[in-house]
Amino acid sequence: xxxxxxxxxxxxxxxxxxxxxxxxxxxxxxxxxxxxxxxxxxxxxxxxxxxxxxxxxxxxxxxxxxxxxxxxxxxxxxxxxxxxxxxxxxxxxxxxxxxxxxxxxxxxxxxxxxxxxxxxxxxxxxxxxxxxxxxxxxxxxxxxxxxxxxxxxxxxxxxxxxxxxxxxxxxxxxxxxxxxxxxxxxxxxxxxxxxxxxxxxxxxxxxxxxxxxxxxxxxxxxxxxxxxxxxxxxxxxxxxxxxxxxxxxxxxxxxxxxxxxxxxxxxxxxxxxxxxxxxxxxxxxxxxxxxxxxxxxxxxxxxxxxxxxxxxxxxxxxxxxxxxxxxxxxxxxxxxxxxxxxxxxxxxxxxxxxxxxxxxxxxxxxxxxxxxxxxxxxxxxxxxxxxxxxxxxxxxxxxxxxxxxxxxxxxxxxxxxxxxxxxxxxxxxxxxxxxxxxxxxxxxxxxxxxxxxxxxxxxxxxxxxxxxxxxxxxxxxxxxxxxxxxxxxxxxxxxxxxxxxxxxxxxxxxxxxxxxxxxxxxxxxxxxxxxxxxxxxxxxxxxxxxxxxxxxxxxxxxxxxxxxxxxxxxxxxxxxxxxxxxxxxxxxxxxxxxxxxxxxxxxxxxxxxxxxxxxxxxxxxxxxxxxxxxxxxxxxxxxxxxxxxxxxxxxxxxxxxxxxxxxxxxxxxxxxxxxxxxxxxxxxxxxxxxxxxxxxxxxxxxxxxxxxxxxxxxxxxxxxxxxxxxxxxxxxxxxxxxxxxxxxxxxxxxxxxxxxxxxxxxxxxxxxxxxxx
Numbered sequence: 001x002x003x004x005x006x007x008x009x010x011x012x013x014x015x016x017x018x019x020x021x022x023x024x025x026x027x028x029x030x031x032x033x034x035x036x037x038x039x040x041x042x043x044x045x046x047x048x049x050x051x052x053x054x055x056x057x058x059x060x061x062x063x064x065x066x067x068x069x070x071x072x073x074x075x076x077x078x079x080x081x082x083x084x085x086x087x088x089x090x091x092x093x094x095x096x097x098x099x100x101x102x103x104x105x106x107x108x109x110x111x112x113x114x115x116x117x118x119x120x121x122x123x124x125x126x127x128x129x130x131x132x133x134x135x136x137x138x139x140x141x142x143x144x145x146x147x148x149x150x151x152x153x154x155x156x157x158x159x160x161x162x163x164x165x166x167x168x169x170x171x172x173x174x175x176x177x178x179x180x181x182x183x184x185x186x187x188x189x190x191x192x193x194x195x196x197x198x199x200x201x202x203x204x205x206x207x208x209x210x211x212x213x214x215x216x217x218x219x220x221x222x223x224x225x226x227x228x229x230x231x232x233x234x235x236x237x238x239x240x241x242x243x244x245x246x247x248x249x250x251x252x253x254x255x256x257x258x259x260x261x262x263x264x265x266x267x268x269x270x271x272x273x274x275x276x277x278x279x280x281x282x283x284x285x286x287x288x289x290x291x292x293x294x295x296x297x298x299x300x301x302x303x304x305x306x307x308x309x310x311x312x313x314x315x316x317x318x319x320x321x322x323x324x325x326x327x328x329x330x331x332x333x334x335x336x337x338x339x340x341x342x343x344x345x346x347x348x349x350x351x352x353x354x355x356x357x358x359x360x361x362x363x364x365x366x367x368x369x370x371x372x373x374x375x376x377x378x379x380x381x382x383x384x385x386x387x388x389x390x391x392x393x394x395x396x397x398x399x400x401x402x403x404x405x406x407x408x409x410x411x412x413x414x415x416x417x418x419x420x421x422x423x424x425x426x427x428x429x430x431x432x433x434x435x436x437x438x439x440x441x442x443x444x445x446x447x448x449x450x451x452x453x454x455x456x457x458x459x460x461x462x463x464x465x466x467x468x469x470x471x472x473x474x475x476x477x478x479x480x481x482x483x484x485x486x487x488x489x490x491x492x493x494x495x496x497x498x499x500x501x502x503x504x505x506x507x508x509x510x511x512x513x514x515x516x517x518x519x520x521x522x523x524x525x526x527x528x529x530x531x532x533x534x535x536x537x538x539x540x541x542x543x544x545x546x547x548x549x550x551x552x553x554x555x556x557x558x559x560x561x562x563x564x565x566x567x568x569x570x571x572x573x574x575x576x577x578x579x580x581x582x583x584x585x586x587x588x589x590x591x592x593x594x595x596x597x598x599x600x601x602x603x604x605x606x607x608x609x610x611x612x613x614x615x616x617x618x619x620x621x622x623x624x625x626x627x628x629x630x631x632x633x634x635x636x637x638x639x640x641x642x643x644x645x646x647x648x649x650x651x652x653x654x655x656x657x658x659x660x661x662x663x664x665x666x667x668x669x670x671x672x673x674x675x676x677x678x679x680x681x682x683x684x685x686x687x688x689x690x691x692x693x694x695x696x697x698x699x700x701x702x703x704x705x706x707x708x709x710x711x712x713x714x715x716x717x718x719x720x721x722x723x724x725x726x727x728x729x730x731x732x733x734x735x736x737x738x739x740x741x742x743x744x745x746x747x748x749x750x751x752x753x754x755x756x757x758x759x760x761x762x763x764x765x766x767x768x769x770x771x772x773x
Contacts, residue, residue: 001036001350002401004394005373009346009409011036014307021278023065025072026271036353038369038405043293045115046355051290052113053280054357059112062281063105065274069094071267078260083246084253087141089133092256092263096130099123099266102273116276119269124262129255136248143245151244158237165194165230172196172224181206183219192238193231195221279356287311288357291348297366297405297439298322299345304360306344311359317341317477322366325460327430327440329453330477332464338443339375341464341477342409345441346373349407368439372398373409388416395429404437411443423448434458626654626669634698638673643699645731697721700731704766708744715745716752723754723772735766742768 006012015031022028037043056063069091077084084092106113106120136147145152166187172178173185181202188195190211197219198206208222223231256263282288286307300323303316315337321328330338348358349365374394391412402408414426423446430452433440442449453461463478629635633646637660644658644665657666676698701718703711715732722730734741745768749755754772761767 001038001369001371002373002397003035004397005346005371005409006035006350008373008375009343009350009371010308011347011350014347014351017308018278018282021281022274024068024271024274025070026267027065027274027278030271030275034354036350036371037355038353038367040293040367043353043355043367047290047293047352047357048115049119049276050279050283050355050357052116053277054283055280056109056113056116057277057280057284060105060109063102063273063277065098065270065277067094067098068270068274071095071263075260075264075267078253078257081257082253083250084256085141086137086143086249089137089249089252089256090139090141093130093133093137095263095267095270096126096133099126099270100130102270116273119272119276123266123269124259126259126262126266129259132255133252136252143248147248148244151241151248154237154241154244158234158241161230161234161237162194165227165234168227168230169194169196169224178206188221190221190223192235193223194227194234195223198222283357286357286359288359289361289363290357291352292362292364293352294364294366296322297368298364299349299366299407299439300362300364301345301348301360302362304344304348304358304363306340306347307359309340315476316360317344319345319462319477319479321345321441322439325458326437327434327442327453327456327459328462328479329430329449329459330441330443330462330464331445331450337464337477339411342373342375342411342441342443346371346375346407346409366439367405368407369405370401370403371407371409372402373411374398374413375409375411388422391416399429399432402433402436402438406436406438408433408438408440409442410440413442413444413449414446415444419446422446427452430459624672624674628675629656629669629672634676634700635672636674636676637667637671639671643676645700697725697727699727699729700733702733703741703745704733704735706741708741711741711745712748715748719752719754719770719772727772729769729771731761732768732770733766734768742766 015034019028019031022031037046071091074084074088074092077088100123102120103123103125106117110117110121136144138144143151145155169187173182181198183197183199186197188197193211195211197214198208198221200218200220203210203220203222206222207225209225209228210220210222212221213219214221283290286305298321300320302318304318305311305314305316317337319328319341330341332338348360348363349368350371351358352363352365353367374391395410395413398408398410410429413429414422414424416422417425426442426444426446427448430440430442430449434456450461453459461480464476629646629649631646631649635644635646635658636642637644637658640660642660644660646656647659647664648657649669650656650666654669655666656669656672657664658672699722701715703715706714711734719730732745734745736742746758749758749768749770756771756773758768758770761769
């Protein structure tokens with residue numbers, strides 16, 4: 001995107017501020033080269049990552065990156081096969097621990113935060129390398145004794161030898177012979193060798209090698225002759241120690257080198273996650289919302305706040321461009337908020353397309369390929385360009401690059417030159433941008449552009465609020481109303497002579513004053529409309545909340561009803577089971593009064609039948625849901641004791657029109673007990689066939705799509721069952737088609753002994769109504 005435009009809308013200033021909130025240098029590096037994207041998939045994923053980071057912070061307490069150690073120089077050393085120091089290896093170990101902690105954290109929460117896990121899952125495991133460094137290097141970066149058996153042995157010998165040397169030197173302090181020669185009872189080290197301080201005057205009396213001299217020259221630090229060999233041995237052991245330490249460090253460095261690609265990847269991932277969690281933290285700090293992206297090129301801001309302004313003092317703005325109009329002309333007094341509005345529009349779009357949340361109650365935008373802005377007063381002394389020339393230079397660039405996927409923001413368009421010519425140029429530029437179908441916001445003082453907005457359907461006026469009493473802007477936007485400069489009002493309050501003010505009004509003329517009156521009335525009307533709108537929105541929200549509560553209550557009632565019926569059925573079945581057990585127990589222990597037992601058995605059987613009937617009765621009372629009922633369904637109407645076919649549904653009244661024989665009725669859907677599906681006659685265990693009843697046999701048969709032979713066989717069987725069930729009439733669905741199946745069915749009905757007469761349904765030629773004998 002255009003860098004100058006991003007600069008003037010303060011996008012880069014925001015990024016600079018955010019750098020101070022980064023925990024890692026990689027995050028700062030990302031911000032240094034960052035810019036908005038126009039790739040929808042990338043933007044969508046980035047917003048999802050920000051959403052999850054914010055949720056993670058709010059739910060899990062965030063993710064700490066403060067323990068990360070900068071590895072840029074370490075990675076460079078490893079790549080050229082340099083040996084890392086103990087301190088550098090300690091930093092590597094700290095970072096490996098961080099990598100593992102991050103991976104483990106998201107492994108445990110991968111279902112809750114899938115987008116963040118997608119990145120964290122790419123972190124490799126470094127357990128073996130981390131443990132080896134921990135085994136060999138301590139917290140201060142020193143190589144441990146246990147790094148190798150050889151090093152452990154060498155250091156033990158060094159400690160023993162050092163102790164012997166110190167003991168021998170301390171024995172000199174106890175001898176009276178050397179009492180006056182030794183300047184202080186202190187053992188120190190010079191040139192890697194243990195020495196004691198001797199007064200210069202006694203050096204000839206003390207067999208030794210001078211290793212150093214004090215600042216005054218009066219004291220010599222000497223190595224007594226009798227410990228020279230011991231010091232030599234100690235230096236030799238230290239040389240071996242250094243060699244072994246270097247070997248350990250080299251081995252560890254090589255192991256780090258073997259994993260350097262994985263480590264670099266991990267560093268990059270941690271930088272990315274630090275950046276993503278920065279976006280989540282900023283969303284909380286700025287009280288942001290996740291942007292909504294739409295296909296249409298538009299911008300809608302609801303109570304948006306520029307992030308660089310104090311939240312407590314800033315007046316939120318609400319506007320929409322691109323839905324009903326594509327160009328917004330913003331007018332009003334200086335310092336009224338026109339420029340801030342332009343910057344807020346551009347900044348919100350840029351931040352959203354960078355994967356950030358925006359500080360607003362709601363923000364909706366299309367994806368723009370370009371954000372093109374000319375904002376602020378600029379002069380170029382080096383190029384001898386005036387304010388007008390500087391603006392025009394940027395306008396040229398904007399007009400060359402703009403198209404129907406561009407957001408264009410222009411501040412004081414046409415200013416800095418002759419007002420008439422400037423206004424003409426401003427209008428011409430606006431018309432050109434309209435032709436290019438860009439989404440445009442323009443801040444201006446020109447009346448010509450205000451009038452232009454009234455004449456062109458795709459252009460709308462907008463004014464920034466101003467309080468004439470306090471002479472201060474309110475910063476509130478009024479869409480649909482042009483702004484005023486309030487120059488005469490301000491001049492009057494500042495004490496300009498009344499005569500001068502009146503003359504100015506005279507020069508402006510009645511037409512101009514009439515416009516001011518109209519505009520003021522429009523503002524008052526809009527204030528009333530906005531209050532009404534807020535009241536309506538509040539009422540709407542209250543209704544929606546009440547609706548949700550009622551729906552929730554209704555669902556709870558339905559669930560409780562189902563639960564009650566289920567419990568009742570279980571209780572009834574339990575009673576039946578207990579009854580059976582009682583009967584079986586009695587039969588096992590039949591007394592002599594057999595007649596009494598048999599009578600009690602009959603009573604129990606009657607009780608069982610009664611309970612079973614109650615269960616059936618409860619099932620019949622169950623009302624099916626409204627959404628389960630479909631036009632054409634065959635249903636059972638308990639109050640009529642008959643079947644019917646659903647012809648129509650009234651969504652508002654929740655009523656159904658049902659055909660019951662030749663009668664059509666409209667009933668509440670609660671009167672429908674259940675749906676009836678076509679069933680086959682199934683022999684019972686004794687080979688008998690259950691007789692069909694009006695409750696079990698459908699009063700319609702669907703033969704649509706069957707061959708003539710198949711249809712007639714099925715119809716013959718169905719008519720037998722319908723006659724046995726005592727149906728006065730039935731419905732045959734055969735469809736319209738070519739008419740062959742309908743003709744065959746009608747011919748069959750003419751000779752069927754169960755048929756009294758038949759007729760085609762007057763409202764559906766694909767159905768025949770058959771009246772039975």
